[in-house]
Amino acid sequence: MRVLVTGGTSGLGLAMASALAASGSTVALTGRSGEHARSVAATLPGAVGLELDVRDESSVARAVDEAWSRLGGLDMLVNNAGIGMRTVNPRFMTEPQGFWETPIDGFRAVIDTNLTGYFLMAREVTPRLLAAGGGRIVNVSVSDSTMRRGGFSPYGPSRAGSEALSRVMAADLRGTGVTVNVLLPGGATVTGMIPEDIPSGGITFLMPEVMGPPIVWLASDEAAGMHDERIVATEFDRWLRERSSAARD
Numbered sequence: 001m002r003v004l005v006t007g008g009t010s011g012l013g014l015a016m017a018s019a020l021a022a023s024g025s026t027v028a029l030t031g032r033s034g035e036h037a038r039s040v041a042a043t044l045p046g047a048v049g050l051e052l053d054v055r056d057e058s059s060v061a062r063a064v065d066e067a068w069s070r071l072g073g074l075d076m077l078v079n080n081a082g083i084g085m086r087t088v089n090p091r092f093m094t095e096p097q098g099f100w101e102t103p104i105d106g107f108r109a110v111i112d113t114n115l116t117g118y119f120l121m122a123r124e125v126t127p128r129l130l131a132a133g134g135g136r137i138v139n140v141s142v143s144d145s146t147m148r149r150g151g152f153s154p155y156g157p158s159r160a161g162s163e164a165l166s167r168v169m170a171a172d173l174r175g176t177g178v179t180v181n182v183l184l185p186g187g188a189t190v191t192g193m194i195p196e197d198i199p200s201g202g203i204t205f206l207m208p209e210v211m212g213p214p215i216v217w218l219a220s221d222e223a224a225g226m227h228d229e230r231i232v233a234t235e236f237d238r239w240l241r242e243r244s245s246a247a248r249d
Helices: 011-022 034-041 057-071 104-132 144-148 155-173 208-218 233-248
Strands: 002-005 026-031 048-051 076-079 135-140 178-184 230-232
Touching: 002 011, 002 057, 011 026, 011 208, 026 034, 026 057, 034 048, 048 057, 057 104, 076 104, 104 135, 104 155, 104 178, 135 155, 135 208, 144 155, 155 178, 178 208, 208 233, 230 233
Parallel strands: 002 026, 002 076, 026 048, 076 135, 135 178, 178 230
Antiparallel strands: none
């Protein structure tokens, strides 16, 4: 499996890229710094690192071209690159702001990255997958409660939008051989989006590695044809058992 993982230099992206590479997939991971992406990729078996700004159409086109060339094609796109509330309000966990207090530039930056970025990547990759006869797209999302949480403008709306986009993509691609699924951790996760100095307040944070088993499964032969599903990583084992049981019945 030849996989392109956006935002693959840290957090959920790195955890998924690492799991995929360890399972035998050939991975291209991206970051805004090409040098950093190449440095991180060098730590994974057979991986390549690419410079990519998902907000920029020309950058998207160059990165997809390079990934396609260096990997000899693509079988899966993992849309993961994103920015969080820290870029808009560094104290969002302790001093949340109302939506009317959100800086306009910050709102646009988050939407451009977390929503428009998913669109631009899928828009660039999908025609190639269709021409190749099929492929897979996985869009990374968050829990519903995060989308509606007070003080989470514009991060919540950006992720709600990416889920709606995923459903539209799945509807548009049904029956084409290109599948679209959504994957989310299932809870607050230890990534660079959460300030390190905030009190936990009883919250149990997940580790990014929770995304490993489901993304490896989504890249497997067993997942061929899986389409328009919303998979929660913390519930993956139970979901997979129930699915297997239903298939036997």
